[in-house]
Amino acid sequence: MRRIRLPRFAARRSQLVLTGVVLLGVALSGVSACDSGGGNAVVTQESGPPGPTVDPEAETAVPPKSEPTPMRPAGTETPGAGKSGEGKPGAGTGGSDSTAPPAGPATAPQLTAALLGQAELADTGLRVDGPDRVKDAGGSAVPVVDRPECAVFAQVSAFDAGAPEAWAHREYADSAAPPGVPRLGITLSSHRDGRGVALSADLDRAMAGCAAGFSVNTGAGPEQWSVAPVDGAPLAGDETVAYRVTARSGSGTRTETVVLVRFGTTTAQFVFAGDAAPNAAPCAAAITGQVRKARALLGR
Numbered sequence: 603m604r605r606i607r608l609p610r611f612a613a614r615r616s617q618l619v620l621t622g623v624v625l626l627g628v629a630l631s632g633v634s635a636c637d638s639g640g641g642n643a644v645v646t647q648e649s650g651p652p653g654p655t656v657d658p659e660a661e662t663a664v665p666p667k668s669e670p671t672p673m674r675p676a677g678t679e680t681p682g683a684g685k686s687g688e689g690k691p692g693a694g695t696g697g698s699d700s701t702a703p704p705a706g707p708a709t710a711p712q713l714t715a716a717l718l719g720q721a722e723l724a725d726t727g728l729r730v731d732g733p734d735r736v737k738d739a740g741g742s743a744v745p746v747v748d749r750p751e752c753a754v755f756a757q758v759s760a761f762d763a764g765a766p767e768a769w770a771h772r773e774y775a776d777s778a779a780p781p782g783v784p785r786l787g788i789t790l791s792s793h794r795d796g797r798g799v800a801l802s803a804d805l806d807r808a809m810a811g812c813a814a815g816f817s818v819n820t821g822a823g824p825e826q827w828s829v830a831p832v833d834g835a836p837l838a839g840d841e842t843v844a845y846r847v848t849a850r851s852g853s854g855t856r857t858e859t860v861v862l863v864r865f866g867t868t869t870a871q872f873v874f875a876g877d878a879a880p881n882a883a884p885c886a887a888a889i890t891g892q893v894r895k896a897r898a899l900l901g902r
Contacts, residue, residue: 706867731783764791766791789871802841827847839893857877868900
């Protein structure tokens with residue numbers, strides 16, 4: 603039987619400016635094609651054997667309940683999403699057919715090569731926007747948080763969650779948008795000693811307790827953050843955690859939707875502008891397309 607582990611969560615919101623870096627390193631703004639009309643509910647899922655087949659004839663006229671989808675085992679894919687490039691070695695920016703899967707956690711150059719390039723964006727309505735950023739082994743500056751149990755959310759925003767060995771970050775804008783107005787930021791990070799697995803568990807554990815709010819000092823002034831779970835993110839890896847962050851400050855309120863997908867020792871982090879719906883076609887195409895490419899190149 604398939605087991606579904608629903609996270610223990612409540613409400614929240616986001617964006618963070620850390621030394622010139624807005625929440626999760628992306629100055630996201632505006633309404634994206636993935637925009638959701640309302641709040642979703644967060645999911646962290648586990649894989650298991652397939653459940654029993656349901657006979658459609660046995661269904662009644664009662665509308666089906668909306669429930670989080672159980673985690674899909676590693677290697678399964680969402681049909682129709684991320685078709686362009688399909689994660690093939692050599693597709694897009696930095697790919698190479700000669701790139702061998704790393705024996706240990708991936709390095710920053712390997713992670714950069716595994717990010718979605720322009721050739722893989724046809725199904726997303728996005729384009730690469732701005733230069734990449736990378737970080738080799740070593741810590742990043744992290745905002746100061748008044749509640750230690752909620753620090754993991756600020757660490758995610760600074761690419762430092764799960765003590766990554768290295769990370770690579772790329773931003774994407776709507777195809778018709780002017781430069782410098784990204785709608786999505788993708789970060790690939792590599793982890794050692796099960797720290798990627800622990801990261802998913804830490805986010806799940808902290809979600810409910812941090813929903814009431816906590817203070818984050820980004821270096822540009824304090825902000826009040828809150829988080830809320832989000833349902834429906836594509837189950838493209840070994841684990842998926844999705845949530846919404848709302849950040850309030852004297853200059854206003856910002857919201858971003860965060861999806862983390864772990865596969866092996868690598869974590870793919872997606873930050874969408876606003877109240878995005880990760881299961882909407884453009885968002886889902888970016889998520890599944892990125893995981894396909896990274897798994898093909900990194901062997902995870």
